[in-house]
Amino acid sequence: MLEELARRGRRxxxxxxxxxxxxxxxxxxxxxGCVVAGASHPLAAQLARFVADTGxxxxxxxxxxxxxxxxxxxxxAEAVLAHADEYDALHPAAAVVPAAVVVPxxxxxxxxxxxxxxxVVDAVISGYEVVVEAGxxxxxxxxxxxxxxxxxxxxxxxxxxxxxxLLDLDREETTAALGxxxxxxxxxxxxxxxxAGHYLLAGRAAADGAEAAHLxxxxxxxxxxxxxxxxxxxxxxxxxxxxPEAEPHLNGCVFKAYPCARPLxxxxxxxxxxxxRGLPVATARRIEILLPEALLRFVTADRTPAGPTEAAASAxxxxxxxxxxxxxxxxxxxxxxxxxxxxxVLGHAPELDAHLPDRWGARVSVDLxxxxxxxxxxxxxxxxxxxxxxxxxxxxxxxxxVGTEEGDPVWAGWIGHCLALDTVPDIGHLRxxxxxxxxx
Numbered sequence: 001m002l003e004e005l006a007r008r009g010r011r012x013x014x015x016x017x018x019x020x021x022x023x024x025x026x027x028x029x030x031x032x033g034c035v036v037a038g039a040s041h042p043l044a045a046q047l048a049r050f051v052a053d054t055g056x057x058x059x060x061x062x063x064x065x066x067x068x069x070x071x072x073x074x075x076x077a078e079a080v081l082a083h084a085d086e087y088d089a090l091h092p093a094a095a096v097v098p099a100a101v102v103v104p105x106x107x108x109x110x111x112x113x114x115x116x117x118x119x120v121v122d123a124v125i126s127g128y129e130v131v132v133e134a135g136x137x138x139x140x141x142x143x144x145x146x147x148x149x150x151x152x153x154x155x156x157x158x159x160x161x162x163x164x165x166l167l168d169l170d171r172e173e174t175t176a177a178l179g180x181x182x183x184x185x186x187x188x189x190x191x192x193x194x195x196a197g198h199y200l201l202a203g204r205a206a207a208d209g210a211e212a213a214h215l216x217x218x219x220x221x222x223x224x225x226x227x228x229x230x231x232x233x234x235x236x237x238x239x240x241x242x243x244p245e246a247e248p249h250l251n252g253c254v255f256k257a258y259p260c261a262r263p264l265x266x267x268x269x270x271x272x273x274x275x276x277r278g279l280p281v282a283t284a285r286r287i288e289i290l291l292p293e294a295l296l297r298f299v300t301a302d303r304t305p306a307g308p309t310e311a312a313a314s315a316x317x318x319x320x321x322x323x324x325x326x327x328x329x330x331x332x333x334x335x336x337x338x339x340x341x342x343x344x345v346l347g348h349a350p351e352l353d354a355h356l357p358d359r360w361g362a363r364v365s366v367d368l369x370x371x372x373x374x375x376x377x378x379x380x381x382x383x384x385x386x387x388x389x390x391x392x393x394x395x396x397x398x399x400x401x402v403g404t405e406e407g408d409p410v411w412a413g414w415i416g417h418c419l420a421l422d423t424v425p426d427i428g429h430l431r432x433x434x435x436x437x438x439x440x
Contacts, residue, residue, distance in 0.1 A: 038081025078104035079206035094135030102127035117424030131158025152187020159209025179222030
């Protein structure tokens with residue numbers, strides 16, 4: 001399977017059309033916006049203190065940390081902060097967040113190696129292809145039921161595939177890089193609170209993958225069968241047959257509309273749909289959210305979460321953010337729950353289980369103040385899909401993250417260069433300019 005993934009990742013980049021390549025650049029913009037937003041998350045201060053005590057100085061600047069840092073630290077910090085607000089792009093059927101693990105590795109390795117934007121686009125497409133395909137073949141969200149987090153389990157494969165492109169590894173070396181990355185397969189899903197431990201897993205996966213590619217370039221090798229027998233034993237399920245290669249998996253990824261756990265997005269879309277119908281949802285006395293069983297593993301109905309990471313997984317906070325018109329505001333999830341939020345309960349809708357992994361559905365029942373009960377079901381991935389953001393909304397999301405408004409000529413110029421990534425001659429200059437703009 002590692003050999004198949006190595007071949008598939010390269011083929012996806014080679015065959016990507018102009019639309020896919022433009023979409024890859026948009027994923028880079030969105031992920032960098034998530035990193036910038038994450039840099040004000042309380043977890044960022046903990047990373048900075050850790051790096052100050054133990055970090056190794058390096059040559060790379062990053063929007064995640066002040067100063068310059070080594071490659072591993074840079075990739076690790078950006079991957080952690082890209083996912084810290086639960087705002088990074090996702091592939092629903094594979095249940096992985098490829099953006100957080102692939103984009104930081106691709107940008108940092110390209111910066112260090114002096115590679116152009118076109119190669120970064122290749123790397124992003126290839127990395128997404130590998131991590132998504134691995135997630136799909138091993139069951140995606142069904143792994144949650146066995147306490148595995150798919151992004152942690154397979155993230156290093158995506159990072160390694162991206163770095164392999166940028167290091168110009170051949171197929172043999174790329175397979176070795178994936179083998180070295182697969183050797184560390186793991187990542188348990190938290191059973192109570194997420195805390196820093198959950199988000200650090202994304203950082204470790206991204207950094208381990210980039211390191212694996214460098215080791216492969218140096219001649220290191222690993223077993224080619226780690227995803228055949230050993231992974232089957234560890235994960236408790238065999239890999240499914242390869243998925244069709246009709247188009248790159250990057251095209252199946254979605255940009256998140258809300259900075260909270262993805263299973264709650266369909267529920268918020270259901271509330272929005274009820275509101276559009278003219279129903280007074282804001283006066284609700286009680287809101288019940290029913291989800292597929294596997295997706296209940298990493299959401300809660302906690303009214304007093306331990307911190308922002310737990311708040312992002314709380315259905316109560318997500319509903320409160322929607323009721324206050326702040327569903328897209330990362331800052332809301334970092335504060336305290338405002339008064340007057342109705343009772344919010346979570347439950348299981350068995351009929352939604354059958355739609356996984358392709359559709360992450362939710363059924364919402366709202367008890368209104370007048371005693372009326374109204375219901376709405378949303379099935380992500382179908383005609384009633386939980387929405388993904390269009391390009392202009394992704395750009396607006398980035399502008400919010402950097403703290404400016406549309407029309408700022410300096411930021412408009414930088415965004416234009418990022419979205420035309422195929423034409424950027426030096427990715428290091430693009431990254432350095434971003435860091436300078438953020439700290440001016």
